[in-house]
Amino acid sequence: MRRVRTESSREIYRNAWMSLREDHITHPDGSPGLYAVVDKPACVCVIAVDGDSFHLIEQFRYPLGRRSWEFVQGTWPHEGPPGEELARAELAEETGLRADTLRHLGRISVAAGLTSQECDVFVAGGLTQGPHARESTEQEMQHAVFTRAELDKMLRDGVIADGITLAAYALYLLHTP
Structure with a gap:
């Protein structure tokens, strides 16, 4: 089976978070093509669950021009380990929560037609509250707890x-009785 072949690649832009x-x-039929790809390090999404309640954060998403409710998410500003260490760091940074347990649910493609970034999804349990340590870009972030009925x-x-x-919630529903 013939595949897409990369003939040349050039970096257009780079900062600490992406390139x-x-x-x-060349397409399988021999015709030429062009792709623009945003490369970003792997990220994590943490579903923090406490009984029948879920911890979410709300923050301003500049590209959308509006605020957004989400599960905890984040990445390193460089290629670092995407797994449990990052999940614990992001959870503590954004919510102040510390987790006794983390369970990996799977990996999702963030936007396969645009970026190479993938996201590891974790469920955090055994939560205890501590201080958060938000970055300056997260200074207006809000943290709230919602029941499953409210989340749905x-x-x-x-x-x-x-x-x-x-996508993370779909994985959660598939892996949780």
């Missing part, structure tokens, strides 16, 4: 529209 590259490719209503009503949160 943008342009790839000239927010999803149905479109209050929660974040793709990672939606």
Whole structure:
């Protein structure tokens, strides 16, 4: 089976969080093509669960120009380990919560037609509250707890529209009795 072949690749832009590259490719039928790809380190999404309640954060998402309710998410500003260490760090940073247990549910593609970034999804349990340590870009972040019924209503009503949160919740429902 013939595959897409990368003929050349050049970096267009880079900062501490991402890079943008342009790839000239050849399709399986021999026709040329062009892809722009945003490369970002793997991220984590943490579903913090306490009984029948879920911890969410709300923050301003600059590209959308609005605030967004989401599960805890984040990445390192460099290629670092995407797993449990990052999940614990992001949970504490954004909510102040510390988890006794973390269970890996799976890995999702963030936006496969745009970026190489993937996201490891974890469920955090045995939660204890401590101080948060938000970055300056997170200074207006809010942390709130919602029952499952409230979370489901927010999803149905479109209050929660974040793709990672939606995909992570689907994994949670598939892996939780």
